[in-house]
Amino acid sequence: MSDPRIVAFHAANEKILSHLHTEFSKLQTGRANAAQVETVMVDAYGQRQELRAVAGISIPESRSILIQPWDKSIMGAVEKALQQSNLGANPVNDGVAIRINFPPMNEERRMQLVKVVSRMAEDSRIAVRQARQEAHDSIKQEKDEDLKETLLDYLQKAVDEANAKIAESSLKKEEEIMKV
Helix, strand or coil, rough: CCHHHHHHHHHHHHHHHHHHHHHHHHCCCCCHHHHCCCCCEECCCCEEEEEHHHHEEEECCCCCCCECCCCHHHHHHHHHHHHCCCCCCCCCCCCCCCECCCCCHHHHHHHHHHHHHHHHHHHHHHHHHHHHHHHHHHHHHHCHHHHHHHHHHHHHHHHHHHHHHHHHHHHHHHHHHHHC
């Protein structure tokens, strides 16, 4: 449907899902992922910048990340920023690059992460409900009763679809976390 209220709701849902997927990608699941470190803020050249702006990030093995600052003079600042970011592993500086080796996750840590995933999914569902409420309030002002009912039906279908996508994403992430 091309009603601007429904279009705005769909756009809000896309943002919510995109944010959820970004947050999921930052979770440490026992496997190294560049998304875990690329947004770490580094004090370099007199300002704060994301790590991906000052260094190359690679995944040489499934449980390690290799960070190579393009300018060796900021190596200490990069190492300090990584230590302060609570990654669950300590960075090792060999003078040329910084390596982060993630330990295998234990059962307790996996259960904690499943709870975090559930909380993130619930936050996304709340955001969908808030976006739905905004759209619902603007549709309620519609004078044409038939159009109002049609729009409310579309809105409810879109809400159900968004909640299904959130549930599917969180289920996949939980399975990834619990996989040994």
